[in-house]
Amino acid sequence: MWRITDDFWDIWDLLKNMFWRCEMWQDHVSEGCFPDCDMLPLGKLGGGFGHGEWDCRLNREEQKTMMTEVTYREYEDDGQYK
Numbered sequence: 001m002w003r004i005t006d007d008f009w010d011i012w013d014l015l016k017n018m019f020w021r022c023e024m025w026q027d028h029v030s031e032g033c034f035p036d037c038d039m040l041p042l043g044k045l046g047g048g049f050g051h052g053e054w055d056c057r058l059n060r061e062e063q064k065t066m067m068t069e070v071t072y073r074e075y076e077d078d079g080q081y082k
Contacts, residue, residue: 008038010045010057015066040066 004021008014018037025035042063047053058066 002035003038004035005038008041010041012058012062015058015062018066042066 004025005018008018022035022037028035041058042056044053045056056063
């Protein structure tokens, strides 16, 4: 596993960019070797490094879009779960 992005937070432009990154790296996935799309910024965020804590800034539809991307990447082309 290798990281393909810096920290991914609750900002719509970062989410849109993640779709592009995942598409760019999809051909490099093989058994035991896959890109790490970082974290899922949902719920309470922050709380470390003196930045305070906040609720996720993505709206409900944006959160669904993010989870759709994550879920879609978990399935092989034939629809079988990896």
